[in-house]
Amino acid sequence: MIKVRFGIIGTGRISDWVLKGAVLDPRFEAASVCSRSRENAESFAAGHGIPKIFTDVEEMASDPEIDAIYIGTPNHTHHDLAIRCMSHGKHVMCEKPLASNAIEVEEMIAAAKSNNVLLMEAMISTLSPNFRMVQNRLKTLGTVRNYSGVFCQYSSKYGLLKRILAGEDHSPVPSSFNPDRSGGALMDIGIYPIYPMVTLFGQPKSVKADVLTIGVPTSQGTSPIDLQGSVLFEYDGMTANAVYSKIADSRLRTEISCEGGILSLDQIHITRQVEFIPHGAPTSGRSNGPLKEDITVPCDPDEYLCEFKEFIDVLENGRLESENNSLGNSLAVAEVMDEIRRQAGVVFPSDRY
Numbered sequence: 001m002i003k004v005r006f007g008i009i010g011t012g013r014i015s016d017w018v019l020k021g022a023v024l025d026p027r028f029e030a031a032s033v034c035s036r037s038r039e040n041a042e043s044f045a046a047g048h049g050i051p052k053i054f055t056d057v058e059e060m061a062s063d064p065e066i067d068a069i070y071i072g073t074p075n076h077t078h079h080d081l082a083i084r085c086m087s088h089g090k091h092v093m094c095e096k097p098l099a100s101n102a103i104e105v106e107e108m109i110a111a112a113k114s115n116n117v118l119l120m121e122a123m124i125s126t127l128s129p130n131f132r133m134v135q136n137r138l139k140t141l142g143t144v145r146n147y148s149g150v151f152c153q154y155s156s157k158y159g160l161l162k163r164i165l166a167g168e169d170h171s172p173v174p175s176s177f178n179p180d181r182s183g184g185a186l187m188d189i190g191i192y193p194i195y196p197m198v199t200l201f202g203q204p205k206s207v208k209a210d211v212l213t214i215g216v217p218t219s220q221g222t223s224p225i226d227l228q229g230s231v232l233f234e235y236d237g238m239t240a241n242a243v244y245s246k247i248a249d250s251r252l253r254t255e256i257s258c259e260g261g262i263l264s265l266d267q268i269h270i271t272r273q274v275e276f277i278p279h280g281a282p283t284s285g286r287s288n289g290p291l292k293e294d295i296t297v298p299c300d301p302d303e304y305l306c307e308f309k310e311f312i313d314v315l316e317n318g319r320l321e322s323e324n325n326s327l328g329n330s331l332a333v334a335e336v337m338d339e340i341r342r343q344a345g346v347v348f349p350s351d352r353y
Contacts, residue, residue: 179218
């Protein structure tokens, strides 16, 4: 059994969450943590039993006692941090979205290949046990005719944003709604229904986006950021759509409709329950329609374990690319999201079109 010594960049909530899953893999070791604030690094290290702290990324990346680095910082920092780490020969697992745009993703992929290291986007949707089961079950259900992915979650930061826009609060715009930090509903949660779609069906032929935006204060004055969106995708022989929001909740399930029946997922970001609905009698009139079957498989003891298990499996098998969270999938998703933002008029400082 191999042991992979990880350095953790970022001491925010997401790093805390993923580590609780990572430590359940006996091959994982949290060797160090890096934060711009020594106080934050020391507090995080103490809370997770991490022996070494850094306040400089270059020092961490050059440490010979670190094999891989997890990046859990704001979106706009991913590209620079990942390339700096890979240039020192470190494998990198980077939080979603992998970068701010497709050009940055391309540069990160080039760095991974030139340094012969593994780069993987930490996209939980496509690595969970129930998604993998759905992926295999689709092979038995004939032609897919429709994919409908939904993730709407009212943001805890939306109230603050509204107070800022009303002039009642002078705090900085939260990262998740800040164009300067490559934020917005699409980058934060819209990616969750889009990445599985691309993983299952490839890159769509065209994209048509209906996006709600609002102007927020940025370094460039006032710039639009997206709050929610509904997107139609064109594929040969099937239709697809994604609905996402940070200003409203939804309990709609994600569905994949095939000629052999329907796969219904309770939620697409972390699928915990799946139903199969076969063909049956029409639901009109006196019929109750076909009976649904619960085909859920057991979940991992922690929902974030699957990301680190996949990453370490890839290394242990002598490969440098995940199959589901492949470099090609990450690039295709970034290109799709670039097009959605282009149609919505949402521009980030790092965009280079």
